[in-house]
Amino acid sequence: MANAPIKPLALTLGEPAGIGPDITIAAWLRRRELNLPAFYLLGDEAFIAQRAKAIGADVRIAAVSASEAVSxxxxxxxxVATGERATAGPAKPDASSAPAALASIRQAVDDVRMGRAGAVVTNPIAKSVLYRAGFRHPGHTEFLAELAAQNGRVPQPVMMLWSPRLAVVPVTIHVSLREALNQLTSDLIVSTVRIVAAELKARFGIARPRIAISGLNPHAGEDGSLGHEEQTVIAPALKVLRNDGIEAKGPLPADTMFHEAARAGYDCAVCMYHDQALIPIKTVAFDDAVNVTLGLPFIRTSPDHGTAFDIAGTGKANPSSLIAALQLAGRMAATQS
Structure with a gap:
């Protein structure tokens, strides 16, 4: 049987005034050195040429269709044109920013679902800019879930931050700490961990994933003296997961889960709220952590940083996290081809 043709990765523009265009150019310039998978940028050719000139990058830009990207x-x-022009200068979002960013995301999802691309890789967006334009989602993750809806059913998106040294998943994501406590339930923990376990098998090639589950309270509640959620919310979820055959251990004190020896004992740490998960990975893998959305019918990765307006257009932006996101997306796409 002949090998399936290689599909390029669909890379979104992100916030035009941010560093997305800069790191895209920087990543492409290192394509041979790092043997990067082929990708195409969904955006505005003239805008990218202008940004390349601003940062002094010697780069040839080709307006193509998705089918022409690999060659x-x-x-x-x-x-690949989206039909939305971008006119924002570095660090100066304008009226074109939100339409250009959102059109790029929509087209990337459409391309991967129609088989024109192997995965979606997203550059950073500026949520404040999108909110002013009427965007109603907490972030990228939730917007992608809506775009992935089938027959009116929106999948549960699970945000994983991945690096070779640590992978983490927060059960509750872009909400206040007070709201996270309201949202945290046994059912949410169970559904999150089931998605994590399934995708670690299917897309990361881990035959029997080992998942560490954090507690919520200091010292995992200290047998109820520092909080009861470990006993009333997390332990019942663990019982269900173990009955499913998932290797889940916990609840574990979050302050002792992330040193080097502890990390060797699991493939992914599932934590109860955003900062509990993201502080450790941004400490040990700030430059090369990748944001991966699990639970979608397609692969999506993203650099784990923001728009960095303060250095946009200066040529100082570090492309390491985007490079890692492209490499991981290529690896994951290869497992399903």
Missing amino acids: AFAEALPV
Whole structure:
């Protein structure tokens, strides 16, 4: 049987005034050195050419279709038009920013669902800019879930931050700590961990994933003296997961889960709220952590940082996290081809 043709990765523009264009150009310039999978940028060819000039990058840009991206990639940065022009200057979002960013995301999802791309890789967005334009989602993750809806059913998106040294998942995501406590239930923990376990098998090639589950309170509640959620919310979820055959251990004190020896004992740490998960991974893998959305019918990765307006257009932006996101997306796409 002949090998399936290689599908390029669909890379979104992100916030035009941020560092997304800069790191995209920087990543493409290192394509041969790092043997990067072929990708194309969904955006505005003239805008990218202008940004390349601003940062002093010697890059050839080719306006192509998705089907032409792989053949163009070796010699030029492939750009597939979205029909939305971007006019924002570095660090200066304007009225074009939100339409350009959202059109890029929508088209990337459409391309991967129609088989034109192997995965979606997203550059950072500026949520404040999108909110002013009427965007109603807490973030990228929730917007992608809506775009992934089938027959009116929106999948549960699970945010994983991955690096070779640590992978983490927060059960509750972009909400206040007070709201996270309201949202945290045994059912939410169970559904989250089931998705994590399934995708670690299917897309990361881990035959029997080992999942560490944190407690919520200091010292995992200290047998109820520092809080009861470990006994009333987390322990019942663990019982269900173990009955499913999932290797889940916990609840574990979060302050002792992330040193080097502890990390060797699991493949992913599932934590109860955003900062409990993200502080440790941003401490040990700030430059190369990748945001991966699990639970979608397609692969999505993203650099684990923001728009960095303060250095946009200066040529100082570090492309390491985007490079890691492209590499991981290529690896995950290869497992399902």
